[in-house]
Amino acid sequence: xxxxxxxxxxxxxxxxxxxxxxxxxxxxxxxxxxxxxxxxxxxxxxxxxxxxxxxxxxxxxxxxxxxxxxxxxxxxxxxxxxxxxxxxxxxxxxxxxxxxxxxxxxxxxxxxxxxxxxxxxxxxxxxxxxxxxxxxxxxxxxxxxxxxxxxxxxxxxxxxxxxxxxxxxxxxxxxxxxxxxxxxxxxxxxxxxxxxxxxxxxxxxxxxxxxxxxxxxxxxxxxxxxxxxxxxxxxxxxxxxxxxxxxxxxxxxxxxxxxxxxxxxxxxxxxxxxxxxxxxxxxxxxxxxxxxxxxxxxxxxxxxxxxxxxxxxxxxxxxxxxxxxxxxxxxxxxxxxxxxxxxxxxxxxxxxxxxxxxxxxxxxxxxxxxxxxxxxxxxxxxxxxxxxxxxxxxxxxxxxxxxxxxxxxxxxxxxxxxxxxxxxxxxxxxxxxxx
Numbered sequence: 478x479x480x481x482x483x484x485x486x487x488x489x490x491x492x493x494x495x496x497x498x499x500x501x502x503x504x505x506x507x508x509x510x511x512x513x514x515x516x517x518x519x520x521x522x523x524x525x526x527x528x529x530x531x532x533x534x535x536x537x538x539x540x541x542x543x544x545x546x547x548x549x550x551x552x553x554x555x556x557x558x559x560x561x562x563x564x565x566x567x568x569x570x571x572x573x574x575x576x577x578x579x580x581x582x583x584x585x586x587x588x589x590x591x592x593x594x595x596x597x598x599x600x601x602x603x604x605x606x607x608x609x610x611x612x613x614x615x616x617x618x619x620x621x622x623x624x625x626x627x628x629x630x631x632x633x634x635x636x637x638x639x640x641x642x643x644x645x646x647x648x649x650x651x652x653x654x655x656x657x658x659x660x661x662x663x664x665x666x667x668x669x670x671x672x673x674x675x676x677x678x679x680x681x682x683x684x685x686x687x688x689x690x691x692x693x694x695x696x697x698x699x700x701x702x703x704x705x706x707x708x709x710x711x712x713x714x715x716x717x718x719x720x721x722x723x724x725x726x727x728x729x730x731x732x733x734x735x736x737x738x739x740x741x742x743x744x745x746x747x748x749x750x751x752x753x754x755x756x757x758x759x760x761x762x763x764x765x766x767x768x769x770x771x772x773x774x775x776x777x778x779x780x781x782x783x784x785x786x787x788x789x790x791x792x793x794x795x796x797x798x799x800x801x802x803x804x805x806x807x808x809x810x811x812x813x814x815x816x817x818x819x820x821x822x823x824x825x826x827x828x829x830x831x832x833x834x835x836x837x838x839x840x841x842x843x844x845x846x847x848x849x850x851x852x853x854x855x856x857x858x859x860x861x862x863x864x865x866x867x868x869x870x871x872x873x874x875x876x877x878x879x880x881x882x883x884x885x886x887x888x889x890x891x892x893x894x895x896x897x898x899x900x901x902x903x904x905x906x907x908x909x910x911x912x
Contacts, residue, residue: 514561517758519765519776520544520552522581523573528607528649530629530641532672532701534780534832535573543578544768549585551793552766557589557596559764565599571765571776576610579618586622603627605670607641608653616659626660628653630669630693632684636677654691661692666736668695675701675710681717682724689728695736700847702833711850718854722862729869741870744825744859759831760790760806770794774802777832788835805841806831814842820849822856 487495524535524542544552553568560566568589570582586602593600601623608628619626630653631637638648660667669688673681678700685696698721700706700714721737728735760774767779770793778788791798817823828834829844837845859866 513761514563515556515559515764516563516565516762517567517569517764518552518556519569519571519763520549520585521571521573521765521767521776521779522549522575522578522585524768525577526572526574526607527577527609527644528574528641529644529646530607532640532674532703534703534777534836542573542768544581546581546584548768548770548793549581550588552770553585553589553592555766555793555796556764557592557598560598564597565601566593567601567603569776570602570604572605574607574610575604576606576615579614583618583621586618586624590622605629607649608656609643609649611656611659616663620663625664625666625668627668627670627697628657628660628693629672630688631671631673632677632680633687636680636684639677640672640674657692666695666734667693668697669693670697671699673698673700673714675704675706678710678714678717681714682720685721686724689733689735694734698737698739699830700851702830702837702845702847706845706847711847714847715850715854718851719858722858726862726865726869730865739855740858740866742859743867743871744856744863757827757830760803766793772797774806775832777830778802781832781836788832816843822852825856825859826852 487498490498522544526533526535556568557566568586570585572578575582582604589600589602603625604619605627606629608626608630611626618624629641630650631639631641634648634650634654637650637653641649643649657667671681671684671688677684681698685698688696706714722740725735725737725740758775759777763775765773765776765779767773771779772790772792773779773788774790781788788802789799790802797803814828817826817828820826826844828842829848831841833845833848834841834843
């Protein structure tokens with residue numbers, strides 16, 4: 478039916494029926510324009526955890542809320558079904574503490590691998606874990622499905638044990654540290670996700686050095702956005718970020734294997750990537766499914782407690798039914814970010830974590846001050862240390878490459894070159910595996 482014939486048919490409708498058609502068409506348009514093909518699934522296999530970290534953003538850890546295998550299988554089907562023509566997919570097992578549900582993950586991974594292959598898609602897996610439950614079974618699971626672990630580890634023993642404690646209140650650093658050699662037996666690149674608190678900001682560089690000495694060589698560093706930061710603590714964090722850049726350059730110049738992704742993109746590339754564009758991958762190729770089958774844009778939103786309902790996209794029964802969060806997450810306009818419009822380093826910035834922004838500032842468009850401090854420090858580092866970073870991080874001979882957005886998809890946990898080749902060459906199988 479051509480456009481004229483369609484209009485003629487619409488003119489025959491009553492106002493009531495026409496309004497119904499318009500609403501249905503608008504729903505279809507919103508679905509098509511806002512639902513991006515999914516490439517990464519955060520599968521929250523349990524909200525239960527054996528730790529009680531005082532800054533944890535996952536609410537309800539005291540409830541033994543665990544995903545059933547049937548829900549996991551339906552979640553995987555939903556994920557693959559919404560991946561469109563994307564051929565390389567990733568499942569991140571998340572919690573709570575996912576290793577509490579090792580057998581569930583094993584069954585889910587086997588199911589995902591088979592069903593992805595049926596659709597001629599490659600599926601890979603990773604796990605974010607507190608590291609206390611690593612044992613032979615966890616390593617065998619990783620070997621079977623080629624899984625990479627990322628540890629939640631905040632720094633040296635004193636720093637880590639301040640906030641990451643077990644249920645009985647004891648520190649957990651020693652339990653994790655003795656598992657690092659086990660992980661390193663099969664995982665040369667081992668990442669730590671460090672949460673920096675106001676009372677640990679002043680030792681950031683020292684903590685990274687301590688973890689590097691233990692065998693951690695990839696670092697994801699983020700401040701605790703939910704904490705109350707004083708001006709002095711924010712200043713200390715900025716100063717430590719500058720010192721951390723110097724440590725990174727020192728290690729790279731000595732041909733040491735270390736990755737801190739924030740330092741690994743040229744200012745020109747970063748400005749090109751973020752200029753006039755805000756937001757992360759939440760709702761833009763990333764999807765989170767919780768134990769009850771609820772759909773969220775990323776793994777942060779379910780942990781917002783009572784405020785998470787407005788960010789819930791739907792569930793496995795009905796699919797996507799709430800498109801408002803996706804619309805808001807994709808709104809790139811500077812106009813709705815008044816605090817960012819005149820910022821000198823806005824083009825280095827992606828606008829913060831939407832979930833953290835919402836929780837701390839009551840808007841996904843308003844950024845907490847400590848995030849701004851980190852971006853200011855980063856912009857200064859990339860500009861003032863450009864010559865050294867060009868040589869040891871950005872250059873043609875460096876294994877560190879900026880994300881290109883192409884397939885196979887870049888993944889923070891899958892470096893370009895193995896550490897034993899340092900900064901000299903790119904592993905031959907990298908292109909084939911995307912790691």
